[in-house]
Amino acid sequence: MNVQRLFAVDLGASGGKCFCGIFDNGSFSMSEIHRFAHEGVSFYVPEESGAIVERTYWNDISIYHNIISGLQAYRRDVSRQLDSVGIDTWGADGQIVDRDGFMLGKIYCYRDHRLDNMVEVVKSRVDAGRVYEITGNHFQPFNVSNQLHWFMTHRKDALRPGCVYLPIPAVFNFYLGGVKKVDSTWASVTQLMDAKQKNWSREILESLDIPENLMPEIVEPGEVIGEITQPLASSIGINQAKLIAVGSHDTASAFAAAPVDCTDEALIISSGTWALIGKLVPEPITTVAARQINASNEGGIGNTRFLMNCVGSWLVQELRRIWRIADGREMDWNELNKMTNAAPAFTAF
DSSP states (O other): OOOEEEEEEEEOSSEEEEEEEEEETTEEEEEEEEEEEOOOEEEEEEOTTSOEEEEEEOOHHHHHHHHHHHHHHHHHHTOSOOOEEEEEBOSSOEEEEOTTSOBSSOOBOTTOGGGTTHHHHHHHHSOHHHHHHHHOOOOOTTOHHHHHHHHHHHSGGGOOTTOEEEEHHHHHHHHHHOOOEEEHHHHTTTTOEETTTTEEOHHHHHHTTOOGGGSOEEEOTTEEEEEOOHHHHHHHTSOOOEEEEOOOBHHHHHHHHSOOSOTTTOOEEEESSEEEEEEEESSOOOOHHHHHTTOEEEEOSSSEEEEEEEEOSHHHHHHHHHHHHHHSOOOOHHHHHHHHHHSOTTOOO
16 A cells, blocks of 8 residues: 555634644554644724624634645655645635635624624525425524525625635635535535535525525535645645545534444534534434424534534633733633632532
């Protein structure tokens, strides 16, 4: 077996990590190459009425720069030869790109307040039961269905022929190799994909005034979707490695990696900014009972993730961020853990 060198980028809602995985003569090893923090950035801008509103965006330029820094570290520490690159991300957000490669604005963070009432708006356009029957997704303010319907309601005049919506993992594959595709695990959490057919639901798109030709091609996890562009590869000092459509929703990759022998008996918790608690099932469960408990069906790798979305470490991440702003010092996670363990039980709620 030839040596295979893989570069994996794991982007969560509060940080990113770059790994090198190597298959060599039947063995596999993995090492962390680069790690970085990132967070949404708030702007306070006046609307036409004069009211000051908060708008929260991702710093995609900084994230891209850190991916490149990770690739440069790979070249220095591992090899100039790289077989493939895979990127997973959190499960919301994206931006529209025109045919000349220009983004139609900044990339909104899913906690931006323009989405506060969008669940009710979407439910007024399409029957909630029908949405769940088709997509298997629960209703959350940050769903891409809400985001794109907001865009079509408020920014439709910005669209040109040839524009394509790029989900956040596709944004970085586009930056690396000009690719405009997304895998089915990420598409499955948009509330726009038919969970059984694994294609964009024309019925949902039409109900929300979203043009079908705006949506990117959906591919299966594991498909080769492109390669790093020649000028970028040359600037880094590596070859034009293949870009792979991995399970690009980070929870899909986490559930696939969980050490589960029997999926019928095992529950899985993927814990980060969000905590996703559920199990792997063969097919989506879109019953009335499933909808009533607000469970979600999300595409897996050869299966479906049936789960609940819960607050994970976001509360402590926010405290850490607020304290950093207040005293100018980033508290170490080990320090926080020691303080937590030393504090009396039930001190705060």
